[in-house]
Amino acid sequence: MNAVVKRFPVRLDVRRGAVDMTHGSGGRAMAQLIEELFVKYLDNEMLRQANDQAAFNVTTGRMVMSTDGHVISPLFFPGGDIGSLAVHGTINDVAMSGAVPLYLSAGFILEEGFPLADLERVVASMGRAATGAGVPVVTGDTKVVEKGKGDGVFITTTGVGVVPDGVEISGDLARPGDAVLLSGSVGDHGVTIMSSRENLAFETSIESDSAALHGLVADMVAAVPAIHCLRDPTRGGLATTLNELARQSGVGMVLRENTIPIKPEVTAACELLGLDPLYVANEGKLICICAPEDAGRLLTVMQENPFGRQAAIIGEVVDDPHGFVQMETSFGGNRIVDWLAGEQLPRIC
Amino acid sequence: MCLALPARVVSVEDDTDMATVALGEVKKEVSLALVEDVQVGDFVLIHVGYALNKVSPEEAELTLKLFAEAGLTGKGLP
Amino acid sequence: MKYVEEFRRHDLARELAAGIANEVDPGRRYNLMEFCGGHTHAIFRYGVQDLMPSSVKFIHGPGCPVCVLPIGRIDNAIALAEHHGVILCTYGDMLRVPGSGRKSLLKVKAAGADIRMVYSTQDALRIARDNPGRQVVFFAIGFETTTPPTAVALKQARAEGLGNFSVFCNHVLTPAAIQNILESPEVREMGTVSIDGFLGPSHVSSIIGSRPYEFFAEEFQRPVVIAGFEPLDVMQSTLMLIRQLNEGRHEVENEYTRVVTREGNLKAQSLVAEVFELRRTFEWRGLGLVPYSALQIKESFAGLDAEKRFDVPTVTASDVKGCECPSILRGVKRPTDCKLFGTVCTPDNPMGSCMVSSEGACAAYWSFGRFRQPEIPTVRESVA
Numbered sequence A: 001m002n003a004v005v006k007r008f009p010v011r012l013d014v015r016r017g018a019v020d021m022t023h024g025s026g027g028r029a030m031a032q033l034i035e036e037l038f039v040k041y042l043d044n045e046m047l048r049q050a051n052d053q054a055a056f057n058v059t060t061g062r063m064v065m066s067t068d069g070h071v072i073s074p075l076f077f078p079g080g081d082i083g084s085l086a087v088h089g090t091i092n093d094v095a096m097s098g099a100v101p102l103y104l105s106a107g108f109i110l111e112e113g114f115p116l117a118d119l120e121r122v123v124a125s126m127g128r129a130a131t132g133a134g135v136p137v138v139t140g141d142t143k144v145v146e147k148g149k150g151d152g153v154f155i156t157t158t159g160v161g162v163v164p165d166g167v168e169i170s171g172d173l174a175r176p177g178d179a180v181l182l183s184g185s186v187g188d189h190g191v192t193i194m195s196s197r198e199n200l201a202f203e204t205s206i207e208s209d210s211a212a213l214h215g216l217v218a219d220m221v222a223a224v225p226a227i228h229c230l231r232d233p234t235r236g237g238l239a240t241t242l243n244e245l246a247r248q249s250g251v252g253m254v255l256r257e258n259t260i261p262i263k264p265e266v267t268a269a270c271e272l273l274g275l276d277p278l279y280v281a282n283e284g285k286l287i288c289i290c291a292p293e294d295a296g297r298l299l300t301v302m303q304e305n306p307f308g309r310q311a312a313i314i315g316e317v318v319d320d321p322h323g324f325v326q327m328e329t330s331f332g333g334n335r336i337v338d339w340l341a342g343e344q345l346p347r348i349c
Numbered sequence B: 001m002c003l004a005l006p007a008r009v010v011s012v013e014d015d016t017d018m019a020t021v022a023l024g025e026v027k028k029e030v031s032l033a034l035v036e037d038v039q040v041g042d043f044v045l046i047h048v049g050y051a052l053n054k055v056s057p058e059e060a061e062l063t064l065k066l067f068a069e070a071g072l073t074g075k076g077l078p
Numbered sequence C: 001m002k003y004v005e006e007f008r009r010h011d012l013a014r015e016l017a018a019g020i021a022n023e024v025d026p027g028r029r030y031n032l033m034e035f036c037g038g039h040t041h042a043i044f045r046y047g048v049q050d051l052m053p054s055s056v057k058f059i060h061g062p063g064c065p066v067c068v069l070p071i072g073r074i075d076n077a078i079a080l081a082e083h084h085g086v087i088l089c090t091y092g093d094m095l096r097v098p099g100s101g102r103k104s105l106l107k108v109k110a111a112g113a114d115i116r117m118v119y120s121t122q123d124a125l126r127i128a129r130d131n132p133g134r135q136v137v138f139f140a141i142g143f144e145t146t147t148p149p150t151a152v153a154l155k156q157a158r159a160e161g162l163g164n165f166s167v168f169c170n171h172v173l174t175p176a177a178i179q180n181i182l183e184s185p186e187v188r189e190m191g192t193v194s195i196d197g198f199l200g201p202s203h204v205s206s207i208i209g210s211r212p213y214e215f216f217a218e219e220f221q222r223p224v225v226i227a228g229f230e231p232l233d234v235m236q237s238t239l240m241l242i243r244q245l246n247e248g249r250h251e252v253e254n255e256y257t258r259v260v261t262r263e264g265n266l267k268a269q270s271l272v273a274e275v276f277e278l279r280r281t282f283e284w285r286g287l288g289l290v291p292y293s294a295l296q297i298k299e300s301f302a303g304l305d306a307e308k309r310f311d312v313p314t315v316t317a318s319d320v321k322g323c324e325c326p327s328i329l330r331g332v333k334r335p336t337d338c339k340l341f342g343t344v345c346t347p348d349n350p351m352g353s354c355m356v357s358s359e360g361a362c363a364a365y366w367s368f369g370r371f372r373q374p375e376i377p378t379v380r381e382s383v384a
Helices: A028-042 A082-095 A116-133 A188-196 A214-223 A237-249 A264-273 A292-304 B057-072 C010-023 C037-046 C071-083 C105-110 C121-130 C147-160 C174-183 C203-208 C211-219 C231-246 C266-275 C299-304 C325-329 C361-368
Strands: A062-070 A100-111 A137-145 A153-163 A179-182 A229-231 A252-256 A287-290 A312-318 A325-328 A334-336 B005-013 B018-023 B026-031 B043-047 B050-054 C030-036 C056-063 C087-091 C115-118 C136-142 C165-171 C197-200 C224-226 C252-254 C276-278 C281-284 C288-291 C295-297
Touching: A028 A116, A028 A137, A062 A082, A082 A100, A082 A116, A082 A153, A082 A214, A100 A116, A100 A214, A116 A137, A116 A153, A179 A292, A188 A264, A214 A292, A229 A237, A237 A252, A237 A287, A237 A325, A264 B018, A264 B026, A287 A292, A292 A312, A334 C037, A334 C361, B005 B026, B018 B043, B026 B043, B026 B050, B043 C203, B050 C147, B050 C203, B057 C010, B057 C231, C010 C231, C030 C037, C030 C174, C030 C231, C037 C056, C037 C231, C037 C361, C056 C174, C056 C325, C071 C087, C071 C105, C071 C136, C071 C165, C087 C121, C105 C115, C115 C121, C121 C136, C121 C147, C121 C165, C136 C147, C147 C165, C147 C266, C147 C299, C165 C295, C165 C299, C174 C203, C174 C211, C174 C288, C197 C211, C197 C231, C203 C211, C203 C266, C211 C224, C211 C252, C224 C231, C266 C276, C295 C299, C325 C361
Parallel strands: A100 A137, A252 A325, C030 C056, C030 C197, C087 C115, C087 C136, C136 C165, C197 C224, C224 C252
Antiparallel strands: A062 A153, A100 A153, A179 A287, A179 A312, A229 A287, A252 A312, A325 A334, B005 B018, B005 B043, B018 B026, B043 B050, C276 C295, C281 C288
């Protein structure tokens, strides 16, 4: 970020001000926004150097890199906001390789007229999330688009991390007989977002599960370095992510419905909207596939971590040329758990 | 079909003919324009933001009993 | 959730399954049509078929309002949004249904038409109040369950003098459709399709009561059991049908007594009668023109009828070539009999209406039940 050392004659009016085109023009106004808002909340040594890039030493071994664009409506929701989500989402994408996330970058697309107070809230939340996770935002970029061409703020974050020696985690390594583990209840994030949208107005006490999971992953990898697959079931939910893994590995899966943790509020909201919680998004859960003999140890380790308290073994990998993810229903029958088709739309029939 | 669910009435607003209903932990506003004599504590079947009917607790009990009886006829099968 | 969870208990399901297995006559088959998509959905989602003896077969009926709406009416709704510049309010179910040329409301929305998804007719009224300078049309679809809320909205709009609000009415009637199926040549002429009994609609019946079915049971000598939508309700109702068939009875019985009475909801019925009247005929996808099977807005509410306010022509559009939705909706064919099923027609890329709604027989087969048909080609779309 092009932070300027010299102070500005008039402080940024965060309380009443709004983003305008000059904040992205590369001039003094942009420099002031960066210094008085972005650097203030995301502060760290590398960012303070005010270069267009962050320089850091690399260790030997395998590095991973991941990027994620964040667009969400509403920007603020119970349990988080677009800022914390942008930090957690990318940390999780890096961590799902088994890596220790090290640094983040952040690119902001701001819409003209977006209140600076809201921007401050978002950036402050990002700062807290990054500090909490111990993964600093070390470089960034800001652009402004005309009113009507954005939705307040879009944030793209990129993360880098290092994979410990001997860890080889990939979506194509699931083998028949493997156990499928889930770190906790599904659907919390998606239901929170839907309940915050005006036209579906219903009330719940549920909060987004948005969280950085690299600590949980570190515990798991330390206990069982030979984990086969890790993935966070975000968009498309648990069902879609399991189908992705089944396809990548060329296997099928059999789940047991009564082992999948779902909060009662999530079940109720989904019944109301005609949705299936298995397809609703999560932002703080992970799926782990491992050899059956490792499942018990991993389950214990997961349940000892605050982000895996409700972890469960939800099924197993099977040999299936069709690559079906099937489920034994709690009712005693069988069904397929297919890919999500189209968008999850509330329905009346 | 017509997606409809039984929900408990937690409050009634007589002037607007609206009620707040609870489906488990989830609360929602629904219109009472299609039903009569709804009291707090009643269960109503809700569909597209309207209460369609009251749910009879007595009849629900009887149906559950029917399930159990039907099951008995299958007892003792190999 | 009270009155939901108790009706999904698997221990009771196992016992009921044993009861059913005990009572079926080994010498006969039981072909039961579940009229409603709600039952179709429950059967597939919970795997009810797995708990049934092999002699009990469910035939999926046309009871999905999304599936039976003819393409011409979807084209009309699209034209209202595209050419008349209205705000078109619709339930989420209709957004992805393809009209002519594979156009859907979702696609014309992406191209700039003002289409709003609503959850309730109250939302549509609010949009009309908030946009006094715009015409707001509510795209009304659904069976008898969904009709009374539209009637309430029309009365409210008139009382409030909401001049910019109107309704594009597509409400259809269940008994007329059941009668049409029973009178179809495939059912009457032996051998093509046999329907031994009906699982009757749950929520439709909560409004119209169980009485309207008495005529069919008598006239066509087929038993009808009004069945709740939870999986145990489906099983219990199946057992009640099996008993009637075994005993040679053809009566209307009511399993869903916690909500359905013989008379139905009289207040809702009188509201509907105040606002709507029968259409002489209406096209159903799969059934063709069915006399007196739909409702239109009465003359006294003509000012709020989108078909009178805007130019809404009668469009006759044909289904995609090769699409078997019409036969599937009548129970004559199964989804797997369709050449398009699973090849070019999937829930991601629906060609026919039965693949769009999750209540449609094709979508239910594809999404929940395709492991039962190992010969079905597996389409591997790129969803990375």
